[in-house]
Amino acid sequence: MDIELVEGDITVQQVDAIVNAANSSLLGGGGVDGAIHRRGGPEILAETRMLRASKYGRGLPTGEAVATTAGRLPARWVVHTVGPVFSAEEDRSGLLRACYANSLRVADGLGAETIAFPLISAGIYGWPVDDAVSQALTVLGAARPARLRTATLVLFGSDTAAIARRVAGDQRLQPGGRESA
Numbered sequence: 001m002d003i004e005l006v007e008g009d010i011t012v013q014q015v016d017a018i019v020n021a022a023n024s025s026l027l028g029g030g031g032v033d034g035a036i037h038r039r040g041g042p043e044i045l046a047e048t049r050m051l052r053a054s055k056y057g058r059g060l061p062t063g064e065a066v067a068t069t070a071g072r073l074p075a076r077w078v079v080h081t082v083g084p085v086f087s088a089e090e091d092r093s094g095l096l097r098a099c100y101a102n103s104l105r106v107a108d109g110l111g112a113e114t115i116a117f118p119l120i121s122a123g124i125y126g127w128p129v130d131d132a133v134s135q136a137l138t139v140l141g142a143a144r145p146a147r148l149r150t151a152t153l154v155l156f157g158s159d160t161a162a163i164a165r166r167v168a169g170d171q172r173l174q175p176g177g178r179e180s181a
Helices: 032-040 042-053 095-112 129-142 158-170
Strands: 002-007 017-022 065-069 076-084 114-117 151-156 176-178
Touching: 002 129, 002 158, 017 032, 017 065, 017 095, 032 042, 042 065, 065 095, 076 095, 095 114, 095 129, 129 151, 129 158
Parallel strands: 002 151, 002 176, 017 076, 017 114, 114 151
Antiparallel strands: 065 076
């Protein structure tokens, strides 16, 4: 699977699946979650409400992933995952890596060939950007999905993109992976 780093807005990515860094309620919120719900329209909220009324009455657990329609987004599906809040006292990196792995599994199971990820947990959840990028690239670089061909890590802001490029260079971005601005 090719890995791309792109600076930009995840809600305009033309891919099969867009990953939402959701809160456990699945009902929208701030940051990436709010942007996806606003741009995607009421269809996404309608499906997340059905998920809450059935399987996820207590919310989506951290690290798990579930898909809905993408509504008005230029994608077929939104894969919702709940990232962990960063803690300096407790290693939650396994939960962060699970967000990427489970999102890949869900998207691959849907038949997606392309997927775009935000930098999960690096916003309001306080995960240090350099480590968030490293965790994402570790999972994406090791993944061997059946259908997915390209995973794009969409980086919001030039500072975040610069850090991601440095970390990717340090980790020697997988062959076929590329960076674009």
